[in-house]
Amino acid sequence: MNTISLVTGASRGLGRNTALSIARHGGDIILTYRSGAEQAQAVVQEIQGLGRKAVALPLDVTEVGSLPTFADTVRHTLTTHWGRSSLDHLINNAGHGEMAGVAETTEAQFDGLFDTHVKGVFFLTQALLPVLADGGRIVNFSSGLTRVSFPGFSAYAAAKGAVEILTLYLARELGGRGITVNTVAPGAIETDFLGGAVRDMPDLNAQFAGMTALGRVGVPDDIGPMIASLLGPEHRWVTGQRIEVSGGQVI
Template identity: 70%
Template sequence: MTRIALVTGASRGLGRSAARHIAQRGSDLILTYQNRAEDAAAVVEEIEAMGRKALAFQLDTGDVATFAPFAETLRGALRRTWQRDTFDHLVNNAGHGDHALIADTTEAQFDRLVDVHFKGVYFLTQALLPLLADGGRIVNLSSGLTRVSFPGYAAYAAAKGAVEVLSLYLAKELGSRGIAVNTVAPGAIETDFGGGAVRDNPEINRVFASMTALGRVGVPDDIGPMIASLLSEDNRWINAQRIEVSGGQAI
């Protein structure tokens, strides 16, 4: 039976790369996007060109009230497209960056970061658990910034740290269903995250490259294949792990 993976925030960056590489390994895809419908449609076309099925749905992963309706929409899509009631893999990737020193962080900035990166992951996963197949996988995205500090990312990193703890508890509570849960923590990556700071600001790029053993910052295709491999049967015994994919950042 063909496996089905759901990747949130898959219209760009790491989510797009993960979706493409998951499809290359033979899975069908369900993608979510917040406001980039055209970009999401382009990813669907890429995946369909590989001979896989793909659907894209709008979802704000910071808005818990939309999760129950989304789960029902997903249930209907699974039945119509795959004649199934479940999907196999959940990749909680959607997110954003907001750079502010602790002294300057507003409550609105803090709340949005927590809503998207922690509360949203918690309650979206909860809403989708009845649709996640036994023996499935969950991958939650964290950050290298939970291990090393960089001024201006305290709220973001704290929310990601909470996700790392959540992953451990999910692995414990879902183990009886054969569901493995892991965290992937990328280092600095050239995407439009945080306004494209690492990609577009030469000084920030240089600083992070100098901190990295392999001498450069990452690109999305340094991360996407790793996520795809973590979902494969080759890695079925990896569970409850935080896996940093950073080229050796700050070692």
């Protein structure tokens, strides 16, 4: 039986790459998007071109009151497209960044980060637990910035730090169902994160590259395939772990 993975925020960036990587490993995908409907449908078509099934659903993880209804939509989608009632994997990727010093960070920026990366992850996972199969997998996205500091990312890193602690508790509480829960923490990646800052600003790119053992920043293909591998049966004994994928950032 083919696996079915739900990847949030998969219309672009690391979410898109993760969804495509899972499809290349033989999995089917439910992907979510907040506003990029056309981009999401393009990803669906790419996945279908790989011979896998895919469906795109709209989702704003900060709208906590809508999450039980979203879970019902997922159930209906599973029944309609796969004749199944459960998911195999949940990948909590959806998110955004803010770059501001402690003195300049606004309450709105702070709340936006925690609403998306902490509250959204917590309550979406809660809503989907009845739909997640026993023996399934949860992967939460964190950041290399929870281990080392870089000016301007205090609120973002604090939110991701909370995700890492949540991962530990989920791993413990869901272990009885055979569900593994891990955190993947990318280093600096060339995506449109922060408006494409790492990708498009040579000085910032070089600064982050100089922090890594491998001498470069990452690209999406450094992350998605690793997550697809983590979901495989050979990693069934890995849970409650923070796995950094950063090219040896500040070691």
